[in-house]
Amino acid sequence: MKNILVALVLLSYSFLHSQDIKSPSEFLGYELGTEFSRHHEVVDYYEYLAEKLPNNIKLQYYGKTNERRPLFVAYVSSASNISNLETIRTEHLKSTNSQTVPDKAIVWLSYNVHGNESVSTEASMQTIYELLTKKMNYLENTVVIMDPCINPDGRDRYVNWYNENRNSPNNVDPNSKEHNEGWLNGRANHYMFDLNRDWAWLTQVESQQRLKVYNTWLPHIHVDFHEQGVDSPYYFAPAAEPYHEVITNFQRDFQVTIGKNHAKYFDENGWFYFTKEVFDLFYPSYGDTYPLYNGAIGMTYEQGGSGEAGLGILTKIGDTLTLKDRIAHHFTTGMSTVEVAAKNTVKLNEEFQKFYTNRNFKYKSYVLQGDAGKIDALTKLLDQHEIKYGWTNATTIKGFDYSNGQTKSVKTKDASLVVSTDQTKGTLVKVLFEPNAILSDSLTYDITAWSLPYAYGLDAVASESKINATATVNKPATSVLQNNAYAYLTNWNSMNDARFLAELLKENIKVRFTQKPYTLEGKKYDRGSLIITKSDNKNNNNFIEKLTTITAKYAKTLVPTTTGFVDGGNDFGSSSVHMIKNNNIAVLTGSPTRTLQFGEIWHFFEQQLHYPVAVLEAEYINSSDLKKYDVLILPDGWYGRFLDKEKLAELKDWVKNGGKLIAMGGAIKGLEGENGFAIKSKEIKKDSTATDALTTYDDTERESIKNYITGAIFKTKVDHTNPLAYGYDDHYFTLKLGDDAYEYLKEGTAVYLEKNTNPMAGFAGSEAKKKIAETLVFGVENYGHGQVVYMVDNPLFRGFWENGKLFFVNALFMVD
Numbered sequence: 001m002k003n004i005l006v007a008l009v010l011l012s013y014s015f016l017h018s019q020d021i022k023s024p025s026e027f028l029g030y031e032l033g034t035e036f037s038r039h040h041e042v043v044d045y046y047e048y049l050a051e052k053l054p055n056n057i058k059l060q061y062y063g064k065t066n067e068r069r070p071l072f073v074a075y076v077s078s079a080s081n082i083s084n085l086e087t088i089r090t091e092h093l094k095s096t097n098s099q100t101v102p103d104k105a106i107v108w109l110s111y112n113v114h115g116n117e118s119v120s121t122e123a124s125m126q127t128i129y130e131l132l133t134k135k136m137n138y139l140e141n142t143v144v145i146m147d148p149c150i151n152p153d154g155r156d157r158y159v160n161w162y163n164e165n166r167n168s169p170n171n172v173d174p175n176s177k178e179h180n181e182g183w184l185n186g187r188a189n190h191y192m193f194d195l196n197r198d199w200a201w202l203t204q205v206e207s208q209q210r211l212k213v214y215n216t217w218l219p220h221i222h223v224d225f226h227e228q229g230v231d232s233p234y235y236f237a238p239a240a241e242p243y244h245e246v247i248t249n250f251q252r253d254f255q256v257t258i259g260k261n262h263a264k265y266f267d268e269n270g271w272f273y274f275t276k277e278v279f280d281l282f283y284p285s286y287g288d289t290y291p292l293y294n295g296a297i298g299m300t301y302e303q304g305g306s307g308e309a310g311l312g313i314l315t316k317i318g319d320t321l322t323l324k325d326r327i328a329h330h331f332t333t334g335m336s337t338v339e340v341a342a343k344n345t346v347k348l349n350e351e352f353q354k355f356y357t358n359r360n361f362k363y364k365s366y367v368l369q370g371d372a373g374k375i376d377a378l379t380k381l382l383d384q385h386e387i388k389y390g391w392t393n394a395t396t397i398k399g400f401d402y403s404n405g406q407t408k409s410v411k412t413k414d415a416s417l418v419v420s421t422d423q424t425k426g427t428l429v430k431v432l433f434e435p436n437a438i439l440s441d442s443l444t445y446d447i448t449a450w451s452l453p454y455a456y457g458l459d460a461v462a463s464e465s466k467i468n469a470t471a472t473v474n475k476p477a478t479s480v481l482q483n484n485a486y487a488y489l490t491n492w493n494s495m496n497d498a499r500f501l502a503e504l505l506k507e508n509i510k511v512r513f514t515q516k517p518y519t520l521e522g523k524k525y526d527r528g529s530l531i532i533t534k535s536d537n538k539n540n541n542n543f544i545e546k547l548t549t550i551t552a553k554y555a556k557t558l559v560p561t562t563t564g565f566v567d568g569g570n571d572f573g574s575s576s577v578h579m580i581k582n583n584n585i586a587v588l589t590g591s592p593t594r595t596l597q598f599g600e601i602w603h604f605f606e607q608q609l610h611y612p613v614a615v616l617e618a619e620y621i622n623s624s625d626l627k628k629y630d631v632l633i634l635p636d637g638w639y640g641r642f643l644d645k646e647k648l649a650e651l652k653d654w655v656k657n658g659g660k661l662i663a664m665g666g667a668i669k670g671l672e673g674e675n676g677f678a679i680k681s682k683e684i685k686k687d688s689t690a691t692d693a694l695t696t697y698d699d700t701e702r703e704s705i706k707n708y709i710t711g712a713i714f715k716t717k718v719d720h721t722n723p724l725a726y727g728y729d730d731h732y733f734t735l736k737l738g739d740d741a742y743e744y745l746k747e748g749t750a751v752y753l754e755k756n757t758n759p760m761a762g763f764a765g766s767e768a769k770k771k772i773a774e775t776l777v778f779g780v781e782n783y784g785h786g787q788v789v790y791m792v793d794n795p796l797f798r799g800f801w802e803n804g805k806l807f808f809v810n811a812l813f814m815v816d
Helices: 002-018 024-028 039-052 079-083 085-097 119-132 152-165 205-214 249-269 323-343 345-357 372-384 426-433 495-506 543-553 595-609 645-656 665-671 697-707 766-772 802-813
Strands: 057-064 070-076 105-110 142-147 221-228 240-243 297-304 312-314 320-322 365-369 390-392 396-401 406-411 416-420 459-463 487-490 512-514 518-520 523-525 530-533 559-561 577-579 585-589 614-617 631-634 660-664 712-718 731-736 749-752 776-783 786-791
Touching: 024 039, 024 119, 039 057, 039 070, 039 119, 039 152, 057 205, 070 119, 070 205, 079 085, 085 345, 105 323, 105 345, 119 142, 119 221, 119 323, 142 323, 221 323, 249 297, 249 323, 249 345, 297 323, 320 323, 323 345, 365 372, 372 416, 372 495, 372 802, 416 426, 495 530, 495 543, 495 595, 495 802, 512 530, 585 595, 595 802, 645 660, 645 665, 645 776, 645 786, 660 665, 660 802, 665 786, 697 766, 731 802, 786 802
Parallel strands: 105 142, 105 221, 221 297, 585 614, 585 631, 631 660, 660 786
Antiparallel strands: 057 070, 070 142, 312 320, 365 416, 365 459, 390 416, 396 406, 396 459, 487 530, 487 559, 512 577, 518 523, 712 731, 712 749, 749 776, 776 786
C-alpha cells in the first residue's frame, strides 16, 4: 500500500508540474517552425525541461563532436520508471539470455543524423513536450530515449548557412539562394562523413560514443528520422525489399502494425505518404538495419524537404511546403510510434527475447588469420560492438574458404581469431561476417557486399561447427632496442605499420625501404620492409629514445642487425634500397570533388594515419601553389570543367618535374584524352548482330540494373613487385561501386581484373561484368620525373575498407 501511495504522489506531482513547463515556442521566443534553432538553443530547452521535471526526464551527455558540440540523450518516462531506470535497463538486457521477461517497452528516437535534414530536431522538441504534458499516459509502461541531434556539427553548419543566406521574409522560390546550398553542405559531419552509413563501421566519434550508450539499452524500437526530396510524400515503414534474411517475421509484421497506425493519423489529415518502396533493409550500417540486427524494430521515416526546403518552398505542383508542415509530420509519426509501443509492451518483450534465443545459422564460427596488425584492427571493431571472440591453436577446419569460394579443409595457425554466432550479438556476427548475404531483390539502396574478412584482408574460413577457443592470446613482447645495432628492421603489412612510419617521419627519423626481398640472419624480408639505420639518424638527437617510444606505442617488433651485408638479396647500400621522403602532401577540396570522398581522405590523414595534409581549395589553385607540394590528391568527383586544357598542361608540367599525382575515381576521367596522360577508358564494341529487345515502361528500372554494380566484392590480381602493392599477396578483394573501366597500363599495372568478373559477394549486372573484364584497378604511370597513381576503385571507402588503405599509403611513400 505504501508503494502505491508513493507512486500516486509522484504521478500527481509530475502531472501538476508538467502543466507549468513552457512549450518550445514559449521557451525559444519564436513560434516553432518559423526559425531554425541552433544546437545550443536545443540543448538549453532540454536542460530546462530536465530542471523543471527531474522526476520525468533525465539527460545523459555521452560525448562531444569534432567541433566540441555536446552529444546527449534524454530519458523520458513516468516518475516511477525514471526512479527505477537502472533496474529497468538491467532487467531488459537480461532478457537477451532468457533470464527475465520485463514489462516495459524501450523506444529510442534518433533525430538529425544528416545535418541539413534539419526538421527532425525541431520536431523532437515538440515531441518531448507533448509526452511530458498531454501524453504522459504513454509513459507508464514505456521508456522513451531521445537523441535530439546525432549530427550537431552538420546541423549547425546548415542552420548558420541558411540564416546567413535567407531572404527576409523567407522566399519560397526554389531558385532563390536560400534553397541552394554550396559544395560544403550540411548533410555530413565535420569530416564530411555520412553518419547514417557508419553505425556498423564506427569510423566517426559521434558513432563511437553513441554506440556505447546504445549497447547499454538495446531498445525494442529504434526510429531514424530523415528527409528526402522536396516533392516526395512522407515515407514510413514497412520497408521495401530486400530484407536481410535474419530479419524475423515479427520484425516484419510489427513494421506493418506501426505503419498502419501512422496511416490512420495521416489519413485523418489528408497527408500523402508511401510505404514498401525505395528504402530497403539490407546494408547493415544504417540507423534502421543496425538496430534490426540487434533485435529492435528498426525504421526510417522520411519527410520531404532536406536542405533545399528552408522555411518554405514551392513544390512542383504549386503547393508550399513549410517547416511547420515538416515538423507536424515527424511529430505525428514519433508520437504514433510511442503509442504503438505502449499498447504492445508484452508482445515487444516476448519477441525481443525470442530474437536472442531462436537462432540457427548455417555457419557457427568464423576463423580468421593474417597479419597481426589487421587482426588487431578487427578486434578493436569487435570490442566496440561488444562482440565476443577467442583464439584457437593450429588445427584443420572444414568450411567455406573465403579466398576461393570453395568448401574444403583448411589448416590454421596458432592464435587464429575465432568469432562465433553462439553469443548475444550472434545475429550481428552473421550479418557482418557471412561470405555473401542473400539478396531477395537486386534493386537496392546501397552496397550489397561488406563481409569483414574481405574488408580487413584476412584469410578466413566459415565453419558449420562451433570451434572451441580460448579467451586470451599471448602477444609478442615489445622490442628492446640495442644501441650498437647497425640498423633496425621491420615488416610492412598493415595500417599499424603505416602509422608507425608516419610517426617516425614526423619525428624526422629517416627510414629506408627495400624494393627487393632479402634474407638476413635466417629471416626473410619482403618488398616494402622498413630499414632504420643508425648512420642515417646520427644527427637526430635522442634517436634511440624516440625510436623506442614510437616502437612501443605501435607494439612493433624491430629486429636489430649489426651489419648491412645480407645473406640473400641486395645489401642496404644497394640502389634497390630507397630513402622514404617526408612528403609534403596536399588534397584538393571544393568543386569539383565529391564531398564525401574528400572527407574520407581528410579523415584518413588526420584521424587514421596521423600525418599532415594541406587542403587546397580548387577555386584558387594554380601552378605556383603546386611547387610547394610533393604529392597532390584528386578525390573522386567531376573534373570535366575544372581540368581544362590550361590546368591539365599545368598538372602535366608539375608531374614531369617530379610531382606525384594521385587520381581517384571520377578524377581519372579528367586526365584522359588527347591532352591528358596515358590512361584510357575501355571501349565496349557492340555486337553488330545483336538486336535491342523492347522494354516495357514498368520494366525499365529493373532492366537497367544489368549495367550497374551495387557495391560488390571482386577478386583481383596483384603485381606485388610494384611499389604500389607492397605488403600485399598476389590477390586483393576490391569493393567495386560502379562500372568505370580503364585499360591496363602498358607499364605500371599493379592491381587488375582478369576475364572472370563474377563477384565473390554482392550484385553485379551482366553488362557491367562484361565491361570491367580485363581492366585496371590500381596502377602507376611514370611521367617525366614524376608519377600518376590511378585508383579506379576507392581504397578508403567510408573508412571501413581496411585492406585497401595500405595501397593509398604506398602511393604516398613507396611509389617514387
